[in-house]
Amino acid sequence: MNLRLTFVNLPHMKQHSCHELKIGQDWIIRRFFSFILYGFLTFFPGALFPEPLNIEVKADSAILINADTGAILFEKNGRKQQFPASITKIATCFYTLQQFEDKLDVEVTAEAEAISTVTDVAKRKSRYTLPAWWLETSSSHIGLKKGEVLTLEDLLYGMMIASGNDASNVIAQFISGTIPLFMEEVNLFLKKLGCTDTHFCNPHGLHHPKHVTTAYDMALMTKEALKNSNFRKIVKTSRYTKPKTNKQPSSVLLQTNKLLRKDKKQFYYPKAIGVKTGFTSDAQNTLVAAAEKDGRCLIAVLLKTKERDDIFIDAKKLFEAAFSQPKLQKTLLKSGSQKGLLLKGAKQTLIPYIQKDVKMEYYPAEEPNLSCKMHLKKDLFPPIEKGSVIGEIQILNKGEVSLLSVPVYAKERVDLSLSSSVKNFFFSRKSKEDKVASSLSLITFFKWLLSLSLMIGIPLGLYSLYKKSNSPTRNLG
Numbered sequence: 001m002n003l004r005l006t007f008v009n010l011p012h013m014k015q016h017s018c019h020e021l022k023i024g025q026d027w028i029i030r031r032f033f034s035f036i037l038y039g040f041l042t043f044f045p046g047a048l049f050p051e052p053l054n055i056e057v058k059a060d061s062a063i064l065i066n067a068d069t070g071a072i073l074f075e076k077n078g079r080k081q082q083f084p085a086s087i088t089k090i091a092t093c094f095y096t097l098q099q100f101e102d103k104l105d106v107e108v109t110a111e112a113e114a115i116s117t118v119t120d121v122a123k124r125k126s127r128y129t130l131p132a133w134w135l136e137t138s139s140s141h142i143g144l145k146k147g148e149v150l151t152l153e154d155l156l157y158g159m160m161i162a163s164g165n166d167a168s169n170v171i172a173q174f175i176s177g178t179i180p181l182f183m184e185e186v187n188l189f190l191k192k193l194g195c196t197d198t199h200f201c202n203p204h205g206l207h208h209p210k211h212v213t214t215a216y217d218m219a220l221m222t223k224e225a226l227k228n229s230n231f232r233k234i235v236k237t238s239r240y241t242k243p244k245t246n247k248q249p250s251s252v253l254l255q256t257n258k259l260l261r262k263d264k265k266q267f268y269y270p271k272a273i274g275v276k277t278g279f280t281s282d283a284q285n286t287l288v289a290a291a292e293k294d295g296r297c298l299i300a301v302l303l304k305t306k307e308r309d310d311i312f313i314d315a316k317k318l319f320e321a322a323f324s325q326p327k328l329q330k331t332l333l334k335s336g337s338q339k340g341l342l343l344k345g346a347k348q349t350l351i352p353y354i355q356k357d358v359k360m361e362y363y364p365a366e367e368p369n370l371s372c373k374m375h376l377k378k379d380l381f382p383p384i385e386k387g388s389v390i391g392e393i394q395i396l397n398k399g400e401v402s403l404l405s406v407p408v409y410a411k412e413r414v415d416l417s418l419s420s421s422v423k424n425f426f427f428s429r430k431s432k433e434d435k436v437a438s439s440l441s442l443i444t445f446f447k448w449l450l451s452l453s454l455m456i457g458i459p460l461g462l463y464s465l466y467k468k469s470n471s472p473t474r475n476l477g
Contacts, residue, residue: 051364053321057314060304063215064318067223067290067297069397071366073322078216081197082303085278085286086140086163087218088205091198093160093234094225095186096152096171101230104153110144114169114179120207132201132208133169133179139206141166148247157240159204160276162253168204179203195221207282215301222275222288222299235274235290236260258312259289267312271319273297277311287311291319296363298322325363332372332395333358333406343414346382351411352390358406360395369398374408384414 053064053074061082064074072078100106117135135141142164144150150158152174158167169179176182183200190198195217201208225231238255256277258267271291278286285305289312291298300318302311335357340349352374360370376391384390387409394405 053318053365055317055321057302057317058305058307058310059302059314061215062300062302062314062318063219064298064300064322065219065223066366067226067299069366069401070220070223070399071369071397073298073363073365074318075216078219079197079214081212081214082286083207083211083280083283084200084205084213084218084303085207085280085283086165086205087276087278087286087288087301088200088203088211088213089159089163089168090218090225090276090288091186091190091200091221092168092171092203093156094221094228094231095189096156096175097228097230098189099175100152101228104151104156104230106152107149108152108155108170108174110146110148110150110166110170111173112146114173115144115146115166123207128208131179132206132211133172133183133203135165135169135204136206139165139204142242142251142253143248144170145247148245150242150245154242156234157237158242158253160234161237161240161255163256163277165204165206168202172203190217190221193221193224205278205280205283207280215303218288218301218303219299222290222301226274226290226297226299232273235276236272238262257287257289259291259315267309267316269312269316269319271323279308285311287315289315289319291315291323293323296323322363322365325365327361327363329359329361331357332360332370333393343380343382345416347415347417348412350384350390350414353409353411354393354406355409356406358393358395358404360403370403371396371400376408382414382416384410386410386413 055074057076059076061077061080062074063072063076063078065072115135116131117137118130120136120138123130123134123136140163142158142162144164144166152171155164155167155171158164159171172179172182176185179202182203186200186203187198190200195213198213198217198221199210200213201211205211238260240253242251242253244250255261257272257274258264259269259272260274262268269291271293272289273292274290275288283304285302285308287300287302289300289302291300298319300315302314305311305314333354335354340351343350373394373396374391375394377389380390389407390410391408392405393408395403397403
């Protein structure tokens with residue numbers, strides 16, 4: 001685990017020497033706080049060392065991630081570009097739901113262009129100069145006919161459950177007007193998600209030499225897609241009845257993902273919640289799978305296995321190895337006083353105080369790449385009462401998501417210095433409360449000065465009287 005502690009919203013500090021000021025104010029802040037932060041960092045008793053899963057998988061590329069944190073539990077050629085086949089439909093479905101989340105009952109008509117079909121041999125002979133979205137006669141489909149009308153929801157189920165390539169094209173044309181425009185939008189959408197090694201030429205995944213992705217990118221887009229409730233509902237469905245249309249009677253669609261099929265006992269995995277399989281002769285077998293246990297969701301991506309069953313065997317191996325690991329706990333910060341902060345205008349040093357130990361629970365295979373940030377209040381300025389909250393410490397993961405936060409208190413009261421009190425009272429445009437604080441500091445000072453004067457003046461006066469009364473009288477006659 002790499003852990004760093006950073007201060008945010010820093011209050012004013014006393015300036016250093018002129019020599020240091022010449023180097024630059026930013027350098028001073030970094031130098032000053034690097035000294036202060038040492039006190040915090042010494043309270044970390046040790047690093048959290050990840051224990052990656054030691055598993056053999058048959059897939060050429062594979063990855064297992066935590067769907068919530070993005071932590072990588074296992075990786076094999078995770079950044080190697082591969083042909084995805086029908087797991088491409090994850091991106092098509094997710095993007096469509098982003099555009100039409102509340103309009104899934106809208107009716108869509110299958111146009112002739114969207115269901116145009118050629119042989120895969122014809123595509124290869126053309127050296128893939130034919131439109132990349134054209135369907136292939138031997139590819140998976142749900143039998144859509146020209147002019148057939150279905151709801152967008154029915155098309156999404158047909159695409160994700162039965163892997164209908166024709167449904168993918170009809171959806172794409174409906175969403176963007178043309179399939180090429182849809183692909184431009186999807187690729188831009190994926191780039192914004194961070195899928196930088198992915199480029200899709202069509203919405204279904206039929207082979208094209210420039211249609212590529214990586215196991216990491218597929219895991220990343222699926223991680224985001226699973227945040228969508230409709231996406232989750234669709235991809236975990238094992239059986240769907242497609243209603244009767246103007247062209248065809250109703251039909252039953254069966255899930256291609258055997259992890260979700262109870263009738264496939266050898267591969268059925270009760271913890272599985274989706275998501276999509278794929279196959280072409282070039283991509284071979286591909287799978288993106290998700291499983292959940294005790295609120296912890298994991299995503300497995302398997303790319304390029306020779307045998308169909310191996311993608312399901314590999315996925316179950318990865319899930320079981322991860323779910324069998326016990327959760328560990330580590331103390332990151334211990335309670336107590338920390339090194340002091342010298343605020344500008346303060347009479348005393350501000351001592352941050354943590355009331356309770358900061359502890360972190362984690363699984364051994366999930367590398368907890370954390371950062372620790374102390375957020376100090378923007379209006380932090382003397383006087384500061386003892387026990388008042390001066391900010392908080394946040395523990396963040398690699399994606400800058402806050403995992404937990406702990407309040408930080410002032411160990412002792414911090415008053416305004418005399419010089420700051422005078423300056424604030426007579427010259428600054430502070431609030432009424434600050435003026436009161438400054439005047440109270442001045443009153444305290446004058447009380448102290450009066451007490452000191454009395455302590456020194458009274459003895460001196462008495463001594464002077466004593467000396468005068470005991471001096472010999474001078475005879476003038």
